[in-house]
Amino acid sequence: MVYLLQKLWGALMTDQLPVIVAITRVVGETPSVKTIFFDRRFDAEPGQFVMVWIPGIDEIPMALSGPDSITVQVVGDATRVLGGLLPGDMIGIRGPFGNGFSPKGRILAVAGGVGAAPLLPLAQLYPGLTFVLGARSASDLLYTNFLKTCSDLMIATDDGSAGYHGYVAGLLRDMDLSCYETICVCGPELMMKSVFDLLDAKGVLHNGQFSLHRYMKCGVGLCGSCCIDPDGFCVCRDGPVFMGDILRNSELGRHHRDASGRRC
Amino acid sequence: MVYLLQKLWGALMTDQLPVIVAITRVVGETPSVKTIFFDRRFDAEPGQFVMVWIPGIDEIPMALSGPDSITVQVVGDATRVLGGLLPGDMIGIRGPFGNGFSPKGRILAVAGGVGAAPLLPLAQLYPGLTFVLGARSASDLLYTNFLKTCSDLMIATDDGSAGYHGYVAGLLRDMDLSCYETICVCGPELMMKSVFDLLDAKGVLHNGQFSLHRYMKCGVGLCGSCCIDPDGFCVCRDGPVFMGDILRNSELGRHHRDASGRRC
Amino acid sequence: MIQLQSGPVEVGGVTLRNHLILAAGVLGTCGSSLARMLREGAGAVVSKSIGPEPRSGHAGPCLVVLEDGVLNAMGLPNPSSDFRGELDQLKGEPVIVSIFGGNPDEFGTVASWFVDSAAAFELNVSCPHASGYGAQIGTNPDLVEACTAAVSRFHKPVWVKLTPNVTDITTVGIAAQDGGANALVAINTVKAMRISPEIRKPVLGNRFGGLSGKAIFPIAVRCVYELYGACEIPVIGCGGVSSAADVLELMMAGASAVEIGSALRGNPGLFREITGNLYGTDGISPAEIVGCAHD
Amino acid sequence: MIQLQSGPVEVGGVTLRNHLILAAGVLGTCGSSLARMLREGAGAVVSKSIGPEPRSGHAGPCLVVLEDGVLNAMGLPNPSSDFRGELDQLKGEPVIVSIFGGNPDEFGTVASWFVDSAAAFELNVSCPHASGYGAQIGTNPDLVEACTAAVSRFHKPVWVKLTPNVTDITTVGIAAQDGGANALVAINTVKAMRISPEIRKPVLGNRFGGLSGKAIFPIAVRCVYELYGACEIPVIGCGGVSSAADVLELMMAGASAVEIGSALRGNPGLFREITGNLYGTDGISPAEIVGCAHD
Numbered sequence A, B: 001m002v003y004l005l006q007k008l009w010g011a012l013m014t015d016q017l018p019v020i021v022a023i024t025r026v027v028g029e030t031p032s033v034k035t036i037f038f039d040r041r042f043d044a045e046p047g048q049f050v051m052v053w054i055p056g057i058d059e060i061p062m063a064l065s066g067p068d069s070i071t072v073q074v075v076g077d078a079t080r081v082l083g084g085l086l087p088g089d090m091i092g093i094r095g096p097f098g099n100g101f102s103p104k105g106r107i108l109a110v111a112g113g114v115g116a117a118p119l120l121p122l123a124q125l126y127p128g129l130t131f132v133l134g135a136r137s138a139s140d141l142l143y144t145n146f147l148k149t150c151s152d153l154m155i156a157t158d159d160g161s162a163g164y165h166g167y168v169a170g171l172l173r174d175m176d177l178s179c180y181e182t183i184c185v186c187g188p189e190l191m192m193k194s195v196f197d198l199l200d201a202k203g204v205l206h207n208g209q210f211s212l213h214r215y216m217k218c219g220v221g222l223c224g225s226c227c228i229d230p231d232g233f234c235v236c237r238d239g240p241v242f243m244g245d246i247l248r249n250s251e252l253g254r255h256h257r258d259a260s261g262r263r264c
Numbered sequence C, D: 001m002i003q004l005q006s007g008p009v010e011v012g013g014v015t016l017r018n019h020l021i022l023a024a025g026v027l028g029t030c031g032s033s034l035a036r037m038l039r040e041g042a043g044a045v046v047s048k049s050i051g052p053e054p055r056s057g058h059a060g061p062c063l064v065v066l067e068d069g070v071l072n073a074m075g076l077p078n079p080s081s082d083f084r085g086e087l088d089q090l091k092g093e094p095v096i097v098s099i100f101g102g103n104p105d106e107f108g109t110v111a112s113w114f115v116d117s118a119a120a121f122e123l124n125v126s127c128p129h130a131s132g133y134g135a136q137i138g139t140n141p142d143l144v145e146a147c148t149a150a151v152s153r154f155h156k157p158v159w160v161k162l163t164p165n166v167t168d169i170t171t172v173g174i175a176a177q178d179g180g181a182n183a184l185v186a187i188n189t190v191k192a193m194r195i196s197p198e199i200r201k202p203v204l205g206n207r208f209g210g211l212s213g214k215a216i217f218p219i220a221v222r223c224v225y226e227l228y229g230a231c232e233i234p235v236i237g238c239g240g241v242s243s244a245a246d247v248l249e250l251m252m253a254g255a256s257a258v259e260i261g262s263a264l265r266g267n268p269g270l271f272r273e274i275t276g277n278l279y280g281t282d283g284i285s286p287a288e289i290v291g292c293a294h295d
């Protein structure tokens, strides 16, 4: 009852201005990736994301890698500033937004690079799942220490410096995927596309759940910057996680749109 | 639960535009007073009032004389038009507003003229109460048929055409008022003032509950047109019913303010 | 609540499938999302505002959701002429292309790109947070007239979307009418701001933004009422509409049709929901309702 | 949330007991209700706007409560010079008398009645629904300057209350400043309307009214921010304030103090509630907060 009222009250009565949090700890994961912890826990499903406001700079989408953390790969201005913040610095959080993963039965997580971030809460919630972790090189692998303790961890590196030598999709090709009822995938677009094609070829695409990335500005399904062809779904609101069969014939791996809405 | 949600929802989510009702029946009570029934029941305490919108004309305060009725005395433009409406005509209702009577123990109702309107629901809710009903003349007495059946009815007329010959206060003077825990009063200002003074003299003012009339525009305690001296209470919001001792030293019977705020 | 007769609606030179139109800038950057809104029951759709050059828009935050509205400063991000490709899949559909420019020539140039694909143009002379564009034109009646005239020459219907952030919206409406507009759209967002108390800075990257949603509905009703009284061409209402009752209220104020934006947040099925309530087999003629609050 | 140091506040020539002021026209017709608001914890009170002649105001409905605001068209009812008597009981209290007129002379005449009893004048050049008064003056910078000058000559502090219903509020703020204003008050209500769908008529007797309350808070923040950036004299914020957080936000936008109106509906104890949250023994200096969102 109280809960319900809080929900109602929360839904009806609260401005959704960015919630300001203070950074408590910054953990270097790899040379270009840091996990940033803050002083507030958000109630989110694995796979949901938040919009992170770096005051004076920009606001960018980030998966929650935990209830009180994001894992940031430095790729440009906003991520560079974000990655350089120190404990005590303040950032704003809007969200969590979107639909996360819907795990059932045996779970396989497939991560490429910083795509491991939204999959980490899944590993925390479902110990024993199978986790296929890919990266360019051994030093780019995320969360391995933790994942070793709680999952059946398999590693792939592009340069062979750890685990399977090659792409994640290559590693998956030799696996029996039919035993997984849920296959959660997140990583760079082309990695996701090859996994998508592989699942399709193996006839298990309907078990695939793909966390997409598109240019996001509002996060709440209004501005249209994250919409995907051909159905016009909003990645921010209808996704970011989509069931594999919904993405068949979609723009995944073909094109996306930049900040201006131009296809590229 | 559902009820609570509805209340919450109602309180939070609803514009309080006038609720439009259709008139179902018009009952002539006296030559200048009509009771107007409409097709919607309002949940109100006895003594609460509504703002009645007569489209194209004005909006005026009226006590609810029942859950679906008002009793109107024609005194000017708005009441004249209101009194001339026919079944099917539409009016708007805002409210119920204000604090009604707080009856406990044995109840005495004291009404002058159309002041009987807010007291009628009290008689309906507390059969057996004592009802002192005053008017200029026998033909101006309101609700006598009904009141006879459910209350201990005493009548006073200024001209002696029915009951006690004289003012209501005169009739009360000879009564033992100490047996009433609640004395609810509504009528013309000077009538209320004499009853007020009488209760004071008899030492039972603390049992008196007076329903005041002041010029009202908003009904919700914002515009300030109904405020009374010396405490600045809003009759619309803190009243219209006030406890007797709160009104000691008040403007009751001394002055009031017109539509412009001038004292008169 | 009363209901309306359903059926196609002719407004400002465009045949709508019903009285509800997707507002500019909401889910309007991709052909596919515009097509989706038509599938979801919109009577017509307006695109994101397209300008003379591609723009990435303002730095974020670009939008925050408030208790009773939405505050945004997208900054007119748009793919410019590349937007033509988005319309390929929408041939024959009621798609109004919103355009903006910094002067009449730019309006003309942008319009020229869509002469074959747009059912009509909607001129954005009203966005309150893009310097040199939008409301900076829409607060100057002479410029509004000139920009409208520059687009009118393509012999396609021209709707002009007005800003409420002016002393008198009717003078701007009349200027648009004089420039040859076929309809007025009122209103764009209301200039506004929120500040983060902890950060001590405006929450929007652009500092200033535009307020939309429920909070501005009474302002939209007022503007539509004023324009209906002062102008001869149809008025299309916009601002805070989220229910069939809101649609009727704007129509009574004088709107021939209604655009919807913010209320689609979290509810892409809203068009169907509203048409379900708005139309009925015993419905009355819309003509009886439009502007009836003036009688 | 941060808290402020408590203590008297000097703004625009007036010493307030705290940062909160009762807004004009709300519970401000009687001396006794003004006194009550001071007892309830207001740092100062502004009277109902007083004009050159007694007025009964518009026909009802004069006010309707909306989901997120209030819509009113009282029509400036006021007892004119008789209001002097109401102030007898308020000698020495921080009472600002709001005045209006149709021209500078009328402003001067009305002000002359209260030279001895007002701590300051607030010029209502911003009411959006009284023809010939209020916003009809406040949208004309020259008239605003002249009316301000006409009252300035009494050597009492003059606050000028501005309407948001203009293309650029800063030009009006600057005009007031040039006329000798000691402070600006922003904002009065936003011109708006609602229609009763059943009656098919505007709900207000005057048809047009002014929107206040929560819905306009982001507009008030924007106006205060704009004025703080453009003018030298203090700005007093007003519009939709209902909590200590709102007060801080308006102060960060640039408000030196804050007026509160609609939020008092059903909550006459609001001033005390807010001051309880706003001030603390470890509070920071208000000077650190006022306008800090501009840095």
Ligand SMILES: Cc1cc2nc3c(=O)[nH]c(=O)nc-3n(C[C@H](O)[C@H](O)[C@H](O)COP(=O)(O)OP(=O)(O)OC[C@H]3O[C@@H](n4cnc5c(N)ncnc54)[C@H](O)[C@@H]3O)c2cc1C
Residues within 6 Å of the ligand: A049, A058, A059, A060, A061, A062, A063, A064, A070, A071, A072, A073, A074, A075, A076, A077, A078, A079, A080, A114, A117, A118, A212, A213, A214, A215, A216, A217, A240
């Ligand atoms: C749902 C979602 C979850 C994400 N989760 C993570 C995460 O957990 N960790 C992580 O490091 N990154 C994540 N990203 C990617 C991250 O948002 C971008 O790397 C970041 O926005 C880059 O900003 P920048 O200013 O540093 O780079 P820029 O120099 O501005 O751009 C570099 C590239 O980043 C992308 N990008 C820039 N801005 C945005 C934006 N507003 N929305 C989407 N993409 C953008 C573009 O593809 C651009 O080409 C996620 C993206 C999405 C959509």
Ligand SMILES: Cc1cc2nc3c(=O)[nH]c(=O)nc-3n(C[C@H](O)[C@H](O)[C@H](O)COP(=O)(O)OP(=O)(O)OC[C@H]3O[C@@H](n4cnc5c(N)ncnc54)[C@H](O)[C@@H]3O)c2cc1C
Residues within 6 Å of the ligand: B049, B058, B059, B060, B061, B062, B063, B064, B070, B071, B072, B073, B074, B075, B076, B077, B078, B079, B080, B114, B117, B118, B212, B213, B214, B215, B216, B217, B240
């Ligand atoms: C709480 C309350 C409950 C009332 N209940 C009833 C009732 O049940 N039955 C009934 O007949 N009358 C009732 N009245 C009085 C009724 O409101 C007035 O008689 C009515 O407003 C007169 O309007 P008019 O246009 O006909 O008269 P007018 O010619 O405008 O005025 C006649 C007199 O009525 C009073 N009046 C006018 N307008 C108002 C107003 N807006 N608010 C208060 N007084 C006003 C003034 O004293 C005025 O001198 C009540 C008043 C109040 C305050």
Ligand SMILES: Cc1cc2nc3c(=O)[nH]c(=O)nc-3n(C[C@H](O)[C@H](O)[C@H](O)COP(=O)(O)O)c2cc1C
Residues within 6 Å of the ligand: A218, A222, A223, C023, C024, C025, C026, C048, C049, C063, C070, C072, C074, C076, C098, C124, C126, C127, C161, C187, C188, C189, C211, C212, C213, C214, C216, C238, C239, C240, C241, C259, C260, C261, C262, C263
């Ligand atoms: C995210 C967002 C983007 C918008 N972009 C545009 C735009 O590009 N062009 C335009 O004319 N109006 C734009 N608007 C304004 C809307 O079209 C509409 O006028 C306004 O939001 C009021 O309607 P609403 O309350 O239904 O949202 C935008 C509004 C929002 C919320």
Ligand SMILES: Cc1cc2nc3c(=O)[nH]c(=O)nc-3n(C[C@H](O)[C@H](O)[C@H](O)COP(=O)(O)O)c2cc1C
Residues within 6 Å of the ligand: B218, B222, B223, D023, D024, D025, D026, D048, D049, D063, D070, D072, D074, D076, D098, D124, D126, D127, D161, D187, D188, D189, D211, D212, D213, D214, D216, D238, D239, D240, D241, D259, D260, D261, D262, D263
């Ligand atoms: C019932 C009512 C009466 C008002 N009367 C006046 C007035 O006489 N003079 C004036 O300058 N402002 C008047 N206002 C405007 C308020 O002073 C204030 O500027 C506006 O309501 C916004 O503040 P709020 O949102 O806190 O109410 C009135 C507002 C209301 C709701």
Ligand code: FES
Residues within 6 Å of the ligand: A215, A216, A217, A218, A219, A220, A221, A222, A223, A224, A225, A226, A227, A234, A235, A236, A237
């Ligand atoms: S980010 Fe705006 S619609 Fe998805």
Ligand code: FES
Residues within 6 Å of the ligand: B215, B216, B217, B218, B219, B220, B221, B222, B223, B224, B225, B226, B227, B234, B235, B236, B237
């Ligand atoms: S009628 Fe407005 S305060 Fe009572």
